[in-house]
Amino acid sequence: MSMKTMKDLLIEQLHELYAAEQHSLKVLPELSRVAQAKELSRAFGTQIGQTEQHITRLKDIFKELGVEPRSNETEGMKGELNDCVRLATMSNAEPHVRDAALIGAMQHVKHDEIAGYGCAKAWASVIGSPHIASELEATLHEEHETDAALTKLAATINQEALAPAGT
16 A cells, blocks of 8 residues: 555554454453453453454444555564463463563553554544544543553552562
């Protein structure tokens, strides 16, 4: 796709966000399954439903723009999500330490999504698409909330990870 207009740039960003949400949907069940802390497992489970909602919202935006959604996965986001999987499958990790690592890795993903949705919202506003900007703002707000919830969980989980294994 050529990027000759701000609308082209917006659409390209939306394809990348769509790919990230699709990939997240594949990774989150595994993270929920391996999380030691019940609160973290529930948080990852909640993110599954939220991610499905984000995908639906993006599909609606693509429809409004008259564009078919496609997954333009970036190497950065793919790497961040693969890091989550790698951490989740580390069998020799102390469970609380792994939980702390999973939170950190997922926060990298969230921060990337926050940046992407923030740019997309700004570009939707610039091209005169207030409804699309509003929809992207809703997702941006949810991504900020998820990041804040992970930060709150980290406060407890990081302390638990300090305890020696087996105590």
